[in-house]
Amino acid sequence: MANDDSTVKRFPVACVRDQIATCLRSFGMPEADVEITANVMVDADKRGIDTHGISCVPNYFSRWKRKIITLDATYSIVRETPVTALVDAGGGLGYVASVRAMELAIGKTKQNGMATVSVRNSAHYGAAGYYTRMAAREGLVAMAMTNTSGPKVVPTYAAQAQLGTNPIAFTAPAKRHKPFNLDMATSTVAGGKIRNKAVEEQPLPLGWALDKTGQPTTDSATHWDGGLMTPLGGLPELGSHKGYGLGAMVEILSTALSGASVVTRPDHGTRDPGTMNLGHFFLCINPTIYRPDGAFEDTVDELIDDLHATTPADPAQPVMVAGEPEDKIEAERESAGIPVLPGLCGRIKDIADETGADFLLT
Amino acid sequence: MSDGTANEDIKHFPADALRNQIASCLTAWGMPADQVEITANVMVDADKCGIDTHGLSMLTTYDSRRREGIITMDAKVEVVRETPVSALVDAGGGLGYVPSVQATKIAIKKAKEMGMAGIAVCNSNHFGATGYYTRMMAAEGLVGMATTNGSGPRTAPTFGRDAKLSTNPIAFTAPAKRNAPFNLDMATTTVAAGKIRNKANEGLPLPEGWANGPDGRPTSDSSLYFDRAGTQTPLGGTRELGSHKGYGLGAMVEILSAGFSGASLVTHPEHGYRRPGTMDIGHFFLAIDPTAFRPEGAFEETVDELIDALHATTPVDPDQPVMVAGEPENIIRATREETGIPVPPGLRGKIRDIAKNSNAEFFLD
Numbered sequence: 001m002a003n004d005d006s007t008v009k010r011f012p013v014a015c016v017r018d019q020i021a022t023c024l025r026s027f028g029m030p031e032a033d034v035e036i037t038a039n040v041m042v043d044a045d046k047r048g049i050d051t052h053g054i055s056c057v058p059n060y061f062s063r064w065k066r067k068i069i070t071l072d073a074t075y076s077i078v079r080e081t082p083v084t085a086l087v088d089a090g091g092g093l094g095y096v097a098s099v100r101a102m103e104l105a106i107g108k109t110k111q112n113g114m115a116t117v118s119v120r121n122s123a124h125y126g127a128a129g130y131y132t133r134m135a136a137r138e139g140l141v142a143m144a145m146t147n148t149s150g151p152k153v154v155p156t157y158a159a160q161a162q163l164g165t166n167p168i169a170f171t172a173p174a175k176r177h178k179p180f181n182l183d184m185a186t187s188t189v190a191g192g193k194i195r196n197k198a199v200e201e202q203p204l205p206l207g208w209a210l211d212k213t214g215q216p217t218t219d220s221a222t223h224w225d226g227g228l229m230t231p232l233g234g235l236p237e238l239g240s241h242k243g244y245g246l247g248a249m250v251e252i253l254s255t256a257l258s259g260a261s262v263v264t265r266p267d268h269g270t271r272d273p274g275t276m277n278l279g280h281f282f283l284c285i286n287p288t289i290y291r292p293d294g295a296f297e298d299t300v301d302e303l304i305d306d307l308h309a310t311t312p313a314d315p316a317q318p319v320m321v322a323g324e325p326e327d328k329i330e331a332e333r334e335s336a337g338i339p340v341l342p343g344l345c346g347r348i349k350d351i352a353d354e355t356g357a358d359f360l361l362t
Numbered sequence: 363m364s365d366g367t368a369n370e371d372i373k374h375f376p377a378d379a380l381r382n383q384i385a386s387c388l389t390a391w392g393m394p395a396d397q398v399e400i401t402a403n404v405m406v407d408a409d410k411c412g413i414d415t416h417g418l419s420m421l422t423t424y425d426s427r428r429r430e431g432i433i434t435m436d437a438k439v440e441v442v443r444e445t446p447v448s449a450l451v452d453a454g455g456g457l458g459y460v461p462s463v464q465a466t467k468i469a470i471k472k473a474k475e476m477g478m479a480g481i482a483v484c485n486s487n488h489f490g491a492t493g494y495y496t497r498m499m500a501a502e503g504l505v506g507m508a509t510t511n512g513s514g515p516r517t518a519p520t521f522g523r524d525a526k527l528s529t530n531p532i533a534f535t536a537p538a539k540r541n542a543p544f545n546l547d548m549a550t551t552t553v554a555a556g557k558i559r560n561k562a563n564e565g566l567p568l569p570e571g572w573a574n575g576p577d578g579r580p581t582s583d584s585s586l587y588f589d590r591a592g593t594q595t596p597l598g599g600t601r602e603l604g605s606h607k608g609y610g611l612g613a614m615v616e617i618l619s620a621g622f623s624g625a626s627l628v629t630h631p632e633h634g635y636r637r638p639g640t641m642d643i644g645h646f647f648l649a650i651d652p653t654a655f656r657p658e659g660a661f662e663e664t665v666d667e668l669i670d671a672l673h674a675t676t677p678v679d680p681d682q683p684v685m686v687a688g689e690p691e692n693i694i695r696a697t698r699e700e701t702g703i704p705v706p707p708g709l710r711g712k713i714r715d716i717a718k719n720s721n722a723e724f725f726l727d
Contacts, residue, residue: 083447084477084654113445116478118655141621158684160676170614172621180617182610188603205602214678234603238552238571242597245546245687246611248668249534252544256536256664257505257655264671283648289448290482290622299621303613306629310522313578319522322610 009345010337011361016054017042019348019360023057026355027064029071029093037095044127045338048329049183051192052127054340058347059124060093061355063276069093069123070274075100082112086258087119091275094125094146098280102131105284106138113289119280120258124149128169129183129323135284136171136179141296143283144169147254147262149269149276153187154228155248156241159214161228164263165190166250171323175297177304181323186247188230198223207234254279373710374702375726380418381406383713383725387421390722391428392435393457401459408491409703412694413547415556416491419563419709423488424457425716427513427641433457433487434639439464447476450623451483455640458489458510462645466495469649470502477654483645484623488513492533493547493688499649500535500543505661507648508533511619511628513641517551518593519613520606523578525593528628529555530615535688537652539662541669545688550612551594555587558594562587563708571599619644 011019021038029037045053063069073092077085085104089097101117108115125131128144135142148164155162165185172180194209198220211217212226216235232243255262260279261271269276287296310319340348345361352359385402393401409417427433437456441449449468453461465481472479489495492508499506512528519526529549536544549555553572561568561584568582575581575592586592597608616628625644626633634641652661675684698704705713710726717724 079655081477081654084650086655113447114478114480116650116654141617155672155675155684155686157677157679157682158675159678162672162675170610172614172617180613182614184607184610188598207603214676232604232607233552233597234599237569238599238603239548239597241687242546242548245534245548248544248672248686249536249546251668252536252665253505256661256668257650257652259656259660259664262664262668262671264668285480285622287622289445289480290443290450291624295624296621299624299627300617303616303620303627303629306627307519307522307526307613310519310526311524312521313523314521317521319519319526321613322606 008339022357026357047326089122094122109284118258120260132171136173145281163247166247174300253281371707386722390720411691453486458486462489473649482623484625496535500537530612538665618646
């Protein structure tokens with residue numbers, strides 16, 4: 001999430017994008033792929049999803065060095081019907097394959113009303129909502145899901161992590177409003193939030209985490225001692241089995257349709273050289289197969305208006321709809337620039353020094 | 363899921379007794395025989411697998427709705443728009459079961475032909491347990507998803523004080539081979555409204571965190587269900603525990619159910635009463651054929667692999683092993699085939715009154 005501490009240095013969007021691009025180029029990614037990847041990544045930084053933009057560069061650097069991603073990957077369509085496709089990402093980072101998969105889904109949906117595109121042999125693809133927003137710009141409804149690099153979240157009743165944060169994105173176009181844009185992990189909170197509490201030695205709200213024996217805990221220090229993340233709901237009596245169920249649904253749609261590696265495999269992510277074999281799922285529907293042109297968007301606008309009109313518990317905190325917090329940050333960062341924390345800047349500098357990439361965040 | 367009401371007053375009945383009870387009431391209310399059969403089968407299936415909020419107990423709600431004139435008991439279901447991968451179904455103002463079974467059958471047929479299909483239903487009413495329809499799809503080897511909006515707002519958005527969304531459930535079923543299908547069927551609220559209703563019917567308190575009072579604070583007072591004085595929480599419960607995600611999922615379900623079908627939004631001030639003879643509730647059904655992507659059987663093998671791995675998870679308590687979605691219901695189904703279906707006294711009394719007032723036979727003595 002956004003870090004808007006005024007002491008943090010800010011950089012223009014183009015500068016952050018160029019920094020991402022020079023790093024990727026120095027890892028050996030072809031120019032056309034660099035262009036697409038840097039654009040998707042900087043979009044996350046622009047929208048305040050600071051966990052999914054430039055901060056991912058060190059991760060990708062280490063995965064590249066460990067040879068579990070292929071930077072000059074070949075994208076291919078393995079199987080195709082008028083409304084479906086199976087895409088092989090060739091072991092590359094997920095961005096290029098996912099943009100092309102969503103473009104494929106959009107094309108099929110415009111022609112045939114809906115489409116599902118499944119991607120295998122991929123890696124991290126950034127913020128899931130980027131791809132569903134691509135479809136909304138074309139007047140289409142979209143869903144996107146992905147599995148992840150390793151287990152972090154416990155099933156209900158478990159003392160062992162078995163699923164990733166397995167995100168779901170859903171975007172629906174509106175007319176008067178920006179698209180409704182849900183982009184959520186199926187865990188209670190992001191891992192980074194628990195880490196931040198642990199660093200500051202603050203207690204955790206009950207339900208965020210379990211200790212290594214699977215007991216709910218408020219002790220953030222358990223983060224350093226095998227602490228586990230909870231599925232959305234947090235506790236069994238508050239419905240954690242629903243968050244767990246949603247996480248498993250995302251795993252099924254991302255891997256079982258595509259043939260990608262299931263995150264529960266002991267050697268998941270490192271099984272074959274040159275690929276993590278993650279899987280993604282993209283679904284796209286044209287609302288005009290059901291209703292006259294524009295009627296769907298009118299309904300979405302009506303819903304958003306009604307939700308905005310909800311009496312707030314605190315007048316200072318009005319009721320919002322999904323996507324609005326990010327839209328606000330985007331508007332602000334377009335002009336004020338993207339804040340990059342000094343620790344991250346330092347890590348990017350080290351990488352740039354090592355690979356010979358230009359360092360632009362000065 | 364089964365509620366823990368006091369055991370001594372609970373009587374058990376064979377599934378057929380409940381089905382006959384449901385059928386006799388629906389028939390007495392003027393539903394044609396072919397529709398009664400479908401409806402009673404779907405409803406009693408919920409009772410059979412422990413979804414006690416969506417079977418026999420719904421007769422109390424349907425009785426008051428039909429008396430208000432917002433259900434058409436002899437509704438005509440009609441496909442009003444169609445493509446090779448989609449259909450828009452008008453439920454004619456009837457209960458949601460018949461149009462939803464029909465919509466699911468259309469989804470199955472089209473998905474088998476084309477690889478996927480999505481069916482939207484408008485002008486409908488309550489359709490029972492969402493997972494029934496996605497399990498129909500899984501029984502045909504398809505991956506299924508289903509959503510519906512609700513009869514009235516019960517759930518407050520994050521940061522909100524008034525209820526704006528219903529419990530807006532989503533179901534997802536994926537077929538397996540060695541295991542029973544993975545079958546997620548969940549309200550996007552912390553709990554289903556029917557669970558609060560069943561507590562209220564039996565005069566039991568609510569667990570903390572299921573609902574908020576009119577002041578927006580947690581309450582254990584189940585009578586708020588009858589007074590409509592409080593709100594349910596979206597999954598997550600509080601902003602701190604991620605209620606904005608449950609709220610977002612609820613809004614997604616509203617958009618899928620009403621946006622595609624053109625049904626009434628639950629936020630409309632007159633929702634449920636905008637036109638006589640219908641509540642204009644909307645549903646959405648999606649089916650995907652895994653063989654459009656992978657060789658026959660490969661999808662099911664991956665689902666089995668995942669289920670096996672999840673079963674092998676180290677449990678907190680060895681007596682409470684890790685399960686996957688759908689298994690608690692499968693266990694209850696097996697038990698109830700032996701023991702019959704438990705019907706608590708409060709509900710039995712209500713059904714007796716309804717049967718009497720409708721001139722329907724009473725089967726639950």
